[in-house]
Amino acid sequence: MNALIIFGLLIALMLTGMPISISLGLTVLTFLFTMTTVPVESVALKLFTGIEKFEIMAIPFFILAGNFLTHGGVARRMINFATSMVGHWAGGLGLAGVVACALFAAVSGSSPATVVAIGSILMPAMVKAGFPKRFGAGVITTSGALGILIPPSIVMVMYSVATNTSVGALFMAGVLPGIGLATMLGLVTWYRAWRFKYPRNPPATWLQRWNAFRKSVWGLLLIIIVMGGIYSGLFTPTEAAAMSAVYAFIVAVFVYKDLKISDVPRVLLSSANMSAMLLYIITNAVLFSFLMTSENIPQAMTEWMLDKGLGVIAFLLFVNVLLLLAGNVMEPSSIVLIMAPLLFPVATKLGVDPVHFGIIMVVNMEVGMCHPPVGLNLYVSSGITKMGITELTVAVWPWLLTMLVFLLVVTYWPGLSIWLPRALGMM
Numbered sequence: 001m002n003a004l005i006i007f008g009l010l011i012a013l014m015l016t017g018m019p020i021s022i023s024l025g026l027t028v029l030t031f032l033f034t035m036t037t038v039p040v041e042s043v044a045l046k047l048f049t050g051i052e053k054f055e056i057m058a059i060p061f062f063i064l065a066g067n068f069l070t071h072g073g074v075a076r077r078m079i080n081f082a083t084s085m086v087g088h089w090a091g092g093l094g095l096a097g098v099v100a101c102a103l104f105a106a107v108s109g110s111s112p113a114t115v116v117a118i119g120s121i122l123m124p125a126m127v128k129a130g131f132p133k134r135f136g137a138g139v140i141t142t143s144g145a146l147g148i149l150i151p152p153s154i155v156m157v158m159y160s161v162a163t164n165t166s167v168g169a170l171f172m173a174g175v176l177p178g179i180g181l182a183t184m185l186g187l188v189t190w191y192r193a194w195r196f197k198y199p200r201n202p203p204a205t206w207l208q209r210w211n212a213f214r215k216s217v218w219g220l221l222l223i224i225i226v227m228g229g230i231y232s233g234l235f236t237p238t239e240a241a242a243m244s245a246v247y248a249f250i251v252a253v254f255v256y257k258d259l260k261i262s263d264v265p266r267v268l269l270s271s272a273n274m275s276a277m278l279l280y281i282i283t284n285a286v287l288f289s290f291l292m293t294s295e296n297i298p299q300a301m302t303e304w305m306l307d308k309g310l311g312v313i314a315f316l317l318f319v320n321v322l323l324l325l326a327g328n329v330m331e332p333s334s335i336v337l338i339m340a341p342l343l344f345p346v347a348t349k350l351g352v353d354p355v356h357f358g359i360i361m362v363v364n365m366e367v368g369m370c371h372p373p374v375g376l377n378l379y380v381s382s383g384i385t386k387m388g389i390t391e392l393t394v395a396v397w398p399w400l401l402t403m404l405v406f407l408l409v410v411t412y413w414p415g416l417s418i419w420l421p422r423a424l425g426m427m
Contacts, residue, residue, distance in 0.1 A: 003297045006031055010288075020334040024284035028291045038294060039056055045282065046290045054238050055167055056282065058157050059277035061241035065222075066108035067271045068248035073258030074219035075117035078103045081212040087201035091193020093126045095186055101143035102182040105150040107141035107222045107244070108132045108302045111369050115144030115380045116376050123384055133194065133385060134395035141381040141392065143185050146364040148332065150178035152241065154278070155332050155362055161282065162289065164339040165354045168230045168238040172421040173355045173421075175227075177363065180416065181406050188402050218251045231424055278333055285337030298345040305346055316411050321366060327368020333377055335368070336361060359417040363407050370400050374401055 006027060008270065013023035069075070082099035089095055097118060099383075104114050119140040128134035148155040153170035160167040163237050204212075209280040225247060226240045235243060236388075259267070292298060320342075325336045340361065347357045369377045371393065380393050387395070410416055 002031075002035070002295045003292075003300070005035070005216070006291065006295070006297070010356050013366040014223050020330055021060060021281040021284045024212075024281075024288045024334075024338070028284070028287040031143055034289050036108065036294070039059060043287065043290075047200065048286060054159055054236070055157055055160050056279070057153045058152075058167070058238040058241035059154055059278055060271065061238070061245045062109040062152055062154055062157070063078060063274050063278075064268070064271040065248040066110045066113045066246040067106070067240070068245070068252045068399045069107055069222075070113050070117045071252065071254045071259050071263065071267055074107065074216075074248075074278055075100070075104055075129065075252065076121050076218060077212075077216035077256075079118065079121055081209075081216040083201065084209040084212040086202040088203040090200055091135075091198045092132065093122065093129055094135060094193055094198070097122050097126070097136070097139045097145045098182055098186045098189055101140070102146050102150060102178065102287040103220065103223075105144075105147040106152075107215065107219060107226075107248075108147055109152040109154045111145050111147035111366070112376050112380045114147035115140055115377050116384070118144065119381060119384045130200075133387065135198065135390070137381055137385045137392055138397075138399050139185075140376045140384075141396050142403060143182070144377050144380075145180055145369050145403070146178055146185075148369075149174050149181060149359075149362055149366055151175065152237070152244070153362065155336055155357065155365055157237070158278075158282065158333055158336045159358045160360060161341055162285070162337055163344045163354060163358070165358055169355050169421040169426040170358050172426055173238060173359050173417045176411050176416055176420055177359055177406075179193055179364075180409075181366075181403065184402050184406055185399055188398055192398060193209065218255050221392070222247055222251075231426075254332070265327065280338060281333050288338060289341040292342060298342055301342065302346045310350075312352060312401065313412070315346065315350055316360065317362065319347075319412060320407060323361065323364035327364065327371070327375075328373060330367035330368075332368060335365060353414060353418055355421060356414045356417045360407075360411050363403075363410050365408060367403050368399065369402065370396055 009030060010023055010027045013026055014020065032043060079096060079100045083096040086095040086099055100118050101114050104117055108114055123136050123140060127133055145373065149172045153174060156170040156174065157167055159165065160170060181269060222244055225243050227241050229235045229243065230237055253261060323335060323339065326339060348354060369375050372378060372389055378389055381392055382389055
């Protein structure tokens with residue numbers, strides 16, 4: 001009964017148009033002060049101890065690194081390198097968009113940042129080359145979602161905070177699924193371009209490819225610094241985030257020189273605004289998790305599912321449906337922070353690996369970012385392409401359907417997620 005009251009109050013507040021973070025906080029405070037005898041001191045204590053986690057510091061650093069790279073010309077050089085490698089195939093610029101999104105995702109950790117950085121440069125070029133606007137929008141909107149699956153990923157950090165799962169293991173677990181999804185999106189892009197005879201670029205010479213690689217190598221090195229540093233034990237994921245922010249600043253300002261010193265305060269302020277928003281959501285989500293735990297809601301849910309004889313296959317199907325429905329009304333950070341503490345105990349009780357479960361949640365978040373009504377990537381793409389949300393929804397459906405197929409693959413093939421971190425001795 002208490003669970004119905006809590007979630008009913010939360011949904012009612014969200015339906016008023018109130019931000020998720022404030023809805024969470026008000027739900028907790030209203031329930032605690034009117035229906036329980038929990039002392040206010042324990043709420044305040046939980047508020048501070050809940051966010052007193054070293055991993056949370058990685059979030060503002062990854063956001064800062066992504067903003068430096070977005071404004072620092074890294075995306076343009078990655079696009080040129082990707083175009084030189086695959087531009088001569090059917091739908092060359094479209095394929096280059098998938099590859100460039102995958103590469104930029106590996107240095108930014110954010111889907112909207114990937115869509116902005118790659119889409120703002122590639123979309124005008126694709127339209128000029130003769131591609132339909134819908135085709136380009138579909139490629140960039142969905143490929144940009146790779147930003148939260150290919151490490152480093154801010155959403156993975158949030159899942160780690162909510163479930164105490166290793167960030168390093170999650171990062172490594174996202175590598176093979178990220179490559180797999182990028183490959184599937186690329187195949188759909190190639191097939192549609194081949195079928196409708198979309199233009200392709202003339203083949204680049206090996207010298208042109210080398211020059212494109214040489215110019216983009218400073219951005220690509222960040223992938224090695226972050227992932228190599230974590231795997232080698234040179235630094236923790238949080239320290240890797242700090243290193244990536246410093247490295248991105250040096251590359252953007254002093255190596256590529258596309259970002260002036262006078263522009264740095266603007267980038268810092270933008271990063272601080274985004275970090276504050278996410279940290280505020282985390283703070284209220286910690287309180288919401290505390291409320292659910294104090295009311296024994298996750299434990300009751302676990303017992304109910306086990307009593308009903310719900311197996312792993314049925315449970316994971318239920319999780320996917322629930323998360324896809326949640327993606328209709330909430331953005332990824334909120335979904336992870338609310339749903340992970342609720343579903344995680346059931347998953348572990350049924351024997352689902354915590355890292356595998358994290359990747360399932362992340363892929364669900366990817367799908368949610370690409371469909372209405374609150375798909376962040378759709379709104380970012382709408383701003384770039386000047387297309388309406390309805391038209392964009394029609395544009396993305398072939399790639400969105402591919403992402404749903406991939407979701408089933410990653411859900412019921414745990415080895416795809418956990419093989420690499422186990423091989424590297426991180427699990």
